[in-house]
Amino acid sequence: MAPERRERVGALLQSAIAELLLRDVKDPRIGMVTVTGVDLSPDLKHARVYVAPLGDPAAGARALAGLRSARPYLQSRVGRRLGLRFTPELRFELDTSFDRADRVERLLREVAPPRTEEPDDDEG
Secondary structure, three states: OOHHHHHHHHHHHHHHHHHHHHHOOOOOOOOOEEEEEEEEOOOOOEEEEEEEEOOOHHHHHHHHHHHHHHHHHHHHHHHHHHOOOOOOEEEEEEOOHHHHHHHHHHHHHHHOOOOOOOOOOOOO
């Protein structure tokens, strides 16, 4: 399968799932969830959907459980909306990239020396 098609279908899936979560899914466990990315298998049979829920880690676990229970509904609606011959099997996973980026930034701040403003030499 061409990589361009995988990327296009992935972007369409991401958009469709985000819209369905916003408008149609009423599960209170899901709450505010951002779909951060979709990674499709080369044969377009499996889609790993990365989500980032707002809140504490317990909210992430609850959202993931809600998404997994809503998977059949989301998969059928996405398939109808996109008109694909085969709808990829959706697998939801938490996106931990924000946590990793925050940790790296905190570590860099600890290591970097504090910035001090230097007086201009042009004065005087």
